[in-house]
Amino acid sequence: MSEPGDNLRRLTGLYSTMARIRAFEETALEAHKAGEIPGPLHVSIGQEAVAAGICVNLRIDDRITSNHRGHGHAIAKGADPKRMMAELYGRANGYCRGKGGSMHIADFSVGMLGANGVVAGGIPIAVGAAQGLKMQGSDAIATCMFGDGAINRGPFLEGLNWAVLYKLPVLFVCEDNGVAAFTRSESVTAGPGVVDRARALGVKAITVDGNNVMSVDDAAQSAVAAVRRGDGPHLLHVRTYRITGHTSTDAAAWRPAEEVQEARSRDPIARLGAVLCERGVPATDLGKMLDEAKAEMTAARKDANAAAWPEASVAYEDVQDTGAVAWSK
Amino acid sequence: MVEVTLIEASRRAALQEMRRDERVWVLGEDVARGGLWGQYKDFLGEFGEQRVVSTPISESTIMGAGLGSALVGMRPIIEMRIFDFVMCAMDELVNQIAKIRYMFGGQAKPAVVVRMPHGMWRNSAAQHSQMLEAWFAHLPGVVVVTPSTAEDTAGLLVQAIRSDDPVLFFDPKDLFGVPGQIADPIEPIPFGVARQVVEGNAATVVSWSAAMPVATKGVAMLASDKIEVDLFDLRTIWPWDQAAVIASVKKTGRLLVVHEAVEVAGFGAEIIATVVDKLGPSNIKAVKRLAAPRIPIPFAPPLEAEVRVTPEKVVTAVKALIAM
Numbered sequence: 197m198s199e200p201g202d203n204l205r206r207l208t209g210l211y212s213t214m215a216r217i218r219a220f221e222e223t224a225l226e227a228h229k230a231g232e233i234p235g236p237l238h239v240s241i242g243q244e245a246v247a248a249g250i251c252v253n254l255r256i257d258d259r260i261t262s263n264h265r266g267h268g269h270a271i272a273k274g275a276d277p278k279r280m281m282a283e284l285y286g287r288a289n290g291y292c293r294g295k296g297g298s299m300h301i302a303d304f305s306v307g308m309l310g311a312n313g314v315v316a317g318g319i320p321i322a323v324g325a326a327q328g329l330k331m332q333g334s335d336a337i338a339t340c341m342f343g344d345g346a347i348n349r350g351p352f353l354e355g356l357n358w359a360v361l362y363k364l365p366v367l368f369v370c371e372d373n374g375v376a377a378f379t380r381s382e383s384v385t386a387g388p389g390v391v392d393r394a395r396a397l398g399v400k401a402i403t404v405d406g407n408n409v410m411s412v413d414d415a416a417q418s419a420v421a422a423v424r425r426g427d428g429p430h431l432l433h434v435r436t437y438r439i440t441g442h443t444s445t446d447a448a449a450w451r452p453a454e455e456v457q458e459a460r461s462r463d464p465i466a467r468l469g470a471v472l473c474e475r476g477v478p479a480t481d482l483g484k485m486l487d488e489a490k491a492e493m494t495a496a497r498k499d500a501n502a503a504a505w506p507e508a509s510v511a512y513e514d515v516q517d518t519g520a521v522a523w524s525k
Numbered sequence: 526m527v528e529v530t531l532i533e534a535s536r537r538a539a540l541q542e543m544r545r546d547e548r549v550w551v552l553g554e555d556v557a558r559g560g561l562w563g564q565y566k567d568f569l570g571e572f573g574e575q576r577v578v579s580t581p582i583s584e585s586t587i588m589g590a591g592l593g594s595a596l597v598g599m600r601p602i603i604e605m606r607i608f609d610f611v612m613c614a615m616d617e618l619v620n621q622i623a624k625i626r627y628m629f630g631g632q633a634k635p636a637v638v639v640r641m642p643h644g645m646w647r648n649s650a651a652q653h654s655q656m657l658e659a660w661f662a663h664l665p666g667v668v669v670v671t672p673s674t675a676e677d678t679a680g681l682l683v684q685a686i687r688s689d690d691p692v693l694f695f696d697p698k699d700l701f702g703v704p705g706q707i708a709d710p711i712e713p714i715p716f717g718v719a720r721q722v723v724e725g726n727a728a729t730v731v732s733w734s735a736a737m738p739v740a741t742k743g744v745a746m747l748a749s750d751k752i753e754v755d756l757f758d759l760r761t762i763w764p765w766d767q768a769a770v771i772a773s774v775k776k777t778g779r780l781l782v783v784h785e786a787v788e789v790a791g792f793g794a795e796i797i798a799t800v801v802d803k804l805g806p807s808n809i810k811a812v813k814r815l816a817a818p819r820i821p822i823p824f825a826p827p828l829e830a831e832v833r834v835t836p837e838k839v840v841t842a843v844k845a846l847i848a849m
Binding site: 259261290291292293294295296300302303304309310312313314317319320321322323324325326327328329330331332338350351354355357358361362513514515516517518519 | 550575576578580581583585586588589590591592593594595596597598599601616617620621625626627628629630631632633634665666667668688689690691716717763764
């Protein structure tokens with residue numbers, strides 16, 4: 197059993213992680229509006245408890261696959277926001293040398309096997325990573341972050357079936373923000389949903405309040421331990437809410453204002469803040485964490501905006517070893 | 526040297542590489558039972574069920590799980606059973622495997638081999654007979670291998686398994702029973718090196734995969750008419766041996782490309798365009814393609830015969846080239 201002090205430290209850490217994710221994405225949104233960041237930008241404001249609560253339970257050698265709304269997953273897994281921001285800006289010092297952008301951030305050095313521009317695209321990859329790890333005799337696990345829209349794609353059925361068949365060390369996390377792009381998921385999803393679908397295949401699955409980071413942390417702690425000890429795949433259905441639109445340019449104005457307001461009242465950062473205050477953490481300490489997060493990301497923005505673009509020759513690198521460049525220019 | 530069929534040559538190549546490197550594993554439908562074509566016969570007993578994995582009919586996940594394993598350091602042989610089924614795994618192949626190295630800035634090299642037995646075979650009709658290798662030559666990030674002999678299949682499969690690039694390996698179904706001589710151990714054959722089969726000055730003939738023996742027969746018939754040509758088996762269409770083909774056309778001035786796939790937007794068009802571009806039109810007397818009409822592969826033997834290239838058509842095409 198952990199001591200109360202350890203628990204408080206863990207919660208404070210979660211608060212800091214969520215604050216950093218929020219600050220990263222708010223800063224990126226501002227930069228996008230200012231015309232500094234090109235391309236589409238999918239932010240996860242309001243969903244930070246999912247990334248933080250899951251990834252705090254993962255080791256650096258555990259792998260994750262993410263999706264198009266993956267900044268939080270990367271930060272929580274230990275990626276460097278400076279290199280992430282540089283990638284959003286398309287600069288040479290970005291994680292992908294400016295070739296991926298927001299939708300393709302990866303940091304293999306911390307087990308982050310990549311965001312993905314295709315819904316459900318990360319599911320087969322995570323399953324295969326788990327299979328590889330099992331073959332290698334490792335006790336590392338793979339975690340797969342996907343949205344509620346993904347459960348209507350074929351790879352969801354295939355991947356869960358597969359993970360059960362080979363009893364793979366994979367944790368599926370359905371980060372359910374209730375909306376697939378511009379459409380309410382419930383209006384396009386038959387049956388009772390992801391948990392029932394998973395259980396029908398023999399995957400142990402539960403639903404968790406994804407706006408309460410302590411609930412996510414508790415559920416993930418149990419699930420990760422079970423997956424790591426060889427119990428086979430587990431699924432967490434983590435219910436949350438996407439405060440902002442599908443992309444940076446989408447206001448999602450079709451949603452009733454009261455609905456968004458209600459969701460804001462369940463903001464995961466404010467909720468954990470209230471808990472920490474109750475447990476005696478001074479409000480000034482929390483404010484300091486928020487300020488530090490904002491300062492970190494503002495500095496990342498400033499650095500990224502000043503960073504060099506990749507040389508044109510970089511466009512021809514990292515294609516393939518054989519037959520890459522000679523005849524393609 | 527030992528004489529074996531083409532499919533047995535491929536079996537021995539994969540066997541050799543799985544013995545050599547324990548990161549190599551094979552996944553696909555029925556592979557633990559030896560595979561649809563017997564190309565993994567007895568693998569299960571030697572390598573066990575973790576490295577020889579019979580899978581559900583889940584092409585997306587066969588492809589994607591192979592990729593995922595490569596991202597943690599494994600070297601999968603992804604067996605598609607029949608080429609046409611890769612259409613069910615196009616996201617994993619085109620959007621993921623082909624692009625992961627690039628869009629992640631070189632952080633990962635997905636060392637996967639995707640085996641896709643292709644082409645017409647025993648009247649299998651439109652969904653079990655296609656040759657769409659040109660699609661994949663169009664796709665940056667992959668190597669496209671199209672052998673026609675047991676020797677080349679063995680050497681190129683060894684090269685493919687050792688390659689850090691994703692390799693799309695088009696096994697030629699119709700030639701699986703054709704015998705050839707393979708060495709032990711099987712040495713890798715580099716990608717992008719054509720094999721010259723016959724030498725001559727009258728024209729250059731280029732082919733690959735199942736059209737290759739057809740072209741070879743046609744060229745032999747021409748030789749009995751005292752028409753001698755350079756005949757090349759490209760063996761891989763990406764990369765392809767531009768230098769060898771261009772040097773030959775520089776000598777002969779005439780180029781015929783023979784492939785089993787549809788002529789329209791086929792890889793023959795790319796070869797001819799490249800050669801004309803590099804040599805200049807004034808150095809070329811005539812070019813021609815011999816390939817399939819733009820129709821799906823029909824079932825009935827007389828209809829299927831409409832699609833096939835034949836040695837007689839090769840003879841006619843070369844004679845027409847020479848007359849131009």
